[in-house]
Amino acid sequence: MYIFSISGSPRKGSNTDLLLDEVLKGAADAGAEVEKIYISDLKFAPCIGCMKCRADRVCRLAPDDVNMVAEKLDRADGIVLGAPVYGGHVPGQFKSLCDRLVGQVIKFDFTEGKANITSALTPKDRNGVAIGVCASSMPGMTDAVLEFLKLNLAQHKNNGTIQEINADGMAIPGLVNLEAEKLEKIFGAQGQAVYENAQRLLKQAYQAGKNLVS
Numbered sequence: 742m743y744i745f746s747i748s749g750s751p752r753k754g755s756n757t758d759l760l761l762d763e764v765l766k767g768a769a770d771a772g773a774e775v776e777k778i779y780i781s782d783l784k785f786a787p788c789i790g791c792m793k794c795r796a797d798r799v800c801r802l803a804p805d806d807v808n809m810v811a812e813k814l815d816r817a818d819g820i821v822l823g824a825p826v827y828g829g830h831v832p833g834q835f836k837s838l839c840d841r842l843v844g845q846v847i848k849f850d851f852t853e854g855k856a857n858i859t860s861a862l863t864p865k866d867r868n869g870v871a872i873g874v875c876a877s878s879m880p881g882m883t884d885a886v887l888e889f890l891k892l893n894l895a896q897h898k899n900n901g902t903i904q905e906i907n908a909d910g911m912a913i914p915g916l917v918n919l920e921a922e923k924l925e926k927i928f929g930a931q932g933q934a935v936y937e938n939a940q941r942l943l944k945q946a947y948q949a950g951k952n953l954v955s
């Protein structure tokens with residue numbers, strides 16, 4: 742089983758990345774082959790909205806890293822998408838990737854006066870995990886990101902299941918992996934609670950990875 746993941750955070754080694762790693766660790770421990778790519782490593786042009794891909798799923802922009810991502814999504818038996826909240830939604834770079842992928846991974850069928858949208862990937866049941874990360878603890882702050890990630894996973898899941906991880910309160914880089922003492926220095930009396938929440942999220946992520954493979 743091949744699990745493919747995309748880190749939608751331009752910041753490597755931070756909260757999104759660390760939670761993705763934990764999901765992948767769980768999946769690898771359950772026997773899966775795992776791979777992660779970073780949005781910041783990809784080179785691609787943004788969609789120009791010509792809509793020509795709707796007819797044949799060929800992008801008129803020069804082939805670039807989006808083609809490689811589409812191939813890996815096609816091969817994937819499970820998909821993990823993680824992204825931080827930037828101004829209430831996913832970072833622009835990640836949204837740009839998703840825009841470009843539409844033409845290659847989605848089939849449009851305009852019969853009977855309706856636009857029917859289905860996956861263009863090889864049909865299989867693909868489990869998925871969506872990870873939304875933000876600094877604030879304000880209720881609902883990760884909602885738009887999680888909904889967007891889940892929508893993208895749902896298009897290719899068939900009978901697969903989708904899990905979500907809501908990592909709010911990630912106010913500093915790499916918080917999810919910091920020790921209790923360090924968090925107590927930063928957050929004072931709240932440090933222990935922040936630490937316990939981070940440990941809970943790491944456990945949830947590991948278990949989500951294991952569940953991906955079952």
Ligand SMILES: Cc1cc2nc3c(=O)[nH]c(=O)nc-3n(C[C@H](O)[C@H](O)[C@H](O)COP(=O)(O)O)c2cc1C
Pocket residue numbers: 750751752755756757758825826827828829830874875876877878882911912913914915
């Ligand atoms: C441009 C930008 C916009 C952000 N907007 C929000 C926001 O709207 N709400 C929020 O809670 N956190 C916001 N954040 C904080 C990030 O979501 C938070 O730092 C998160 O941990 C980043 O993920 P990372 O650690 O994987 O890089 C923003 C950060 C940046 C850089």
